[in-house]
Amino acid sequence: MDMASKNSSKQKLIGVVGAGSFGVAIANMLAEKNEVMLYARKEEVIEEINQEHSASGRPLHESIRGTFSAEELCQSCEVLFFMIPSSAFLEVVRKFAPYLYPYHLIIHGTKGLAINLPEGKTLESVQSLKRSQILTMSEVILQETVAVRVGCLAGPNISKELSLGQPAATVVASRYNEVILEGQKLLRSERFQVYGNSDIIGVELSGVLKNIIAIAAGALAGLGLGENAKGLLISRGMVEMVHLSKALGGSVQSVIGLAGVGDLVTTCNSVDSRNFTVGYRLAKGETLDQILETMEEVAEGVNTIRVINAFLKTAGIRAPITENLHRVLFEDLSIEESLQFLMKYPFSVDVDFV
Numbered sequence: 001m002d003m004a005s006k007n008s009s010k011q012k013l014i015g016v017v018g019a020g021s022f023g024v025a026i027a028n029m030l031a032e033k034n035e036v037m038l039y040a041r042k043e044e045v046i047e048e049i050n051q052e053h054s055a056s057g058r059p060l061h062e063s064i065r066g067t068f069s070a071e072e073l074c075q076s077c078e079v080l081f082f083m084i085p086s087s088a089f090l091e092v093v094r095k096f097a098p099y100l101y102p103y104h105l106i107i108h109g110t111k112g113l114a115i116n117l118p119e120g121k122t123l124e125s126v127q128s129l130k131r132s133q134i135l136t137m138s139e140v141i142l143q144e145t146v147a148v149r150v151g152c153l154a155g156p157n158i159s160k161e162l163s164l165g166q167p168a169a170t171v172v173a174s175r176y177n178e179v180i181l182e183g184q185k186l187l188r189s190e191r192f193q194v195y196g197n198s199d200i201i202g203v204e205l206s207g208v209l210k211n212i213i214a215i216a217a218g219a220l221a222g223l224g225l226g227e228n229a230k231g232l233l234i235s236r237g238m239v240e241m242v243h244l245s246k247a248l249g250g251s252v253q254s255v256i257g258l259a260g261v262g263d264l265v266t267t268c269n270s271v272d273s274r275n276f277t278v279g280y281r282l283a284k285g286e287t288l289d290q291i292l293e294t295m296e297e298v299a300e301g302v303n304t305i306r307v308i309n310a311f312l313k314t315a316g317i318r319a320p321i322t323e324n325l326h327r328v329l330f331e332d333l334s335i336e337e338s339l340q341f342l343m344k345y346p347f348s349v350d351v352d353f354v
Ligand SMILES: NC(=O)C1=CN([C@@H]2O[C@H](COP(=O)(O)OP(=O)(O)OC[C@H]3O[C@@H](n4cnc5c(N)ncnc54)[C@H](O)[C@@H]3O)[C@@H](O)[C@H]2O)C=CC1
Pocket: 018, 019, 020, 021, 022, 023, 040, 041, 083, 084, 085, 086, 088, 091, 092, 109, 110, 111, 112, 157, 158, 159, 160, 296, 297, 298, 300
């Protein structure tokens, strides 16, 4: 490719919201082909991005510049990637909503859930949740903004490995084919394959639900149990993900694809996974409060377990791994007791969903 065409292909400005571990990894990949504007809320982070080409010490591609103005980002960029934890998602989307138009195309990478309760109610006070009270992040975007062309990014994508340029693949899911095609055009490279899927809810749920099983896998590793136990957990975990995803509106196919089983295997085996680390440290004797106080990055699975456990009270299905982890994290069941309980659980049919 000559320089002229190389330069002209770099003229699109892509917006990234969130300068955490995943936001930076995706911004750097996007910057290989286009200019990137990276939104962060703290002034000192913007100064660091613009003056030192790094964000909280993470190196940034030279084609990335920072802004703390939601208005500037929305006016400058037609395509936006939202890469923030679910706990801040609603707040951030509401900040952006006044500047978003139907022409914007939004892809998010968040593997968590939000809940929609009447004013003044909390998850503790209601105890149970119906599907209509649970929102995936694409549902938050559609509820809070006029954006229509919405997609998600999910798959085995540990940001540390992406930042090292190691090979990986992801799924861009959307009801709109143009969103999938745009995601592929912007992100696909020799080191990064991008698959498409029209079942956005199923793909979002796959990324969300695998975090629960990753916490359990970390706990098994922390207890020093072997690969047989891990194989058991991953396969039963996949079955649990299928049943939960179906109950929440996703398809079986998405769970057994890259965003489901692919990410499940990666996260259940990686010491770089924050969710795996939560389980590992619990098994080593730390309390959940101690772990969360000292973790700098988000482990979405902890909140997902709370949300799914409340959903199970209205869903009419059982999810023994999630229910047990809820008792370990938020009640007083020990990891060892939980394991004994699961080993006695009357699972009888191996594959009961096809
Ligand atoms: N790190 C990873 O390997 C991957 C992460 N994900 C998902 O991406 C999402 C983000 O994760 P990470 O980047 O790893 O988290 P992180 O904890 O590294 O960073 C989160 C970022 O969001 C920013 N943020 C929080 N509240 C904000 C607000 N109100 N306004 C603006 N910015 C705000 C924080 O300042 C921080 O920069 C999570 O849902 C995670 O599950 C998905 C795939 C891989």
